Amino acid sequence: MKRIFIGSFVNIDKKIYLSLKKDFGGLIVGRWSPLENLHITFKFIGNIEEEKILKIRDCISPLLDKNIELSIRFKGLGVFPTLESPKILYIKVEDDDGVLKNINSFIENSLNEIGFKKEIKPFIPHITVNRIKETKLNQFIEKLKKYQNISFGAEKNINVDIIESLTLPTGAVYKKLDFGEIR
Template identity: 30%
Template sequence: MATIRAFIAVEIDNQTWQKISELVSILKKSNADIKWITDGQMHLTLKFLGNIDKDKVLGISEAISNISDNFNSFKIAFSKIGAFPSLNHPAVIWLGIDKGAESLKTLNEKIEIALEKLGFERESREFKPHLTLGRVRSDKNMPNITKLLKETAFYLVNDVQIDKLTLFQSGLNPKGAIYSIILQKYLQNI
């Protein structure tokens, strides 16, 4: 059976991308060995599906449609820069969410419940809404990025409209991941 690599996410609009790309430009000055997000990769992953059989796409699409038909659009605000596992030892650099975090958690839970019925395993870790900015590839210039992260720890981007759920296919090539949209479904207007 043919498989695809897929995930469910909410997208970030172009205006917000411009603001966040300014932040990424500041962080790039560290010259640390980090793979930064680029235009076209701006999304908040709600559920990573991994490699799935193509015949499961229809059921996933129906689940996304059902959730979207019964979930209102909402706004989020990015409020701080963080890193997993910590700012002192970053492996993944992210932008955290303040306003709207509970709505994202509720949306994630609805997706988990719907996909569990389709045979997908629930994520064992707690869902922590965040936008990945970059992934550390090596320790090169790590003190520089750690210092910059601490200096810019508070970064506010307000009122980002979340109005659709998207099922993405993720293809990997030597330059990184390439995303294509399988399904996009608008949430309800308030």
């Protein structure tokens, strides 16, 4: 069994990310995502047997191992599920051409054909930066407003990968799945 999701690693401005962590440090109790773990999730699969991973790979193979050209920007911050009860702090992803939504639709439709249920919630491309346990809510909301027009960078191309999530005492580590390890 492996815990997996389908996603794309992204690069954001390190200096701005460190500044973000510092600015929100006293306002959030939670776990910050390491810079090398930052990604966009297209579909979370969860724990799954290795033979099913091979079926997933075959199903979405037109997307894998390809450099997909696009134009996306990382700008501003948002929260899930609501501003009054934030559990996830994320960087917004602007995708004017809808390439990420098209990738997500392809994945959802392809996996639905082999028995995976489609997501009910609409796809909102984002980069999770903190899993919030508690906040100083009023100060947090004010700080959030100051970041609405802050740019964290952009990407001109991405790679879609099947990513394994390893849970370690120090936190989650994400790595591109090595199909040589699957039997």
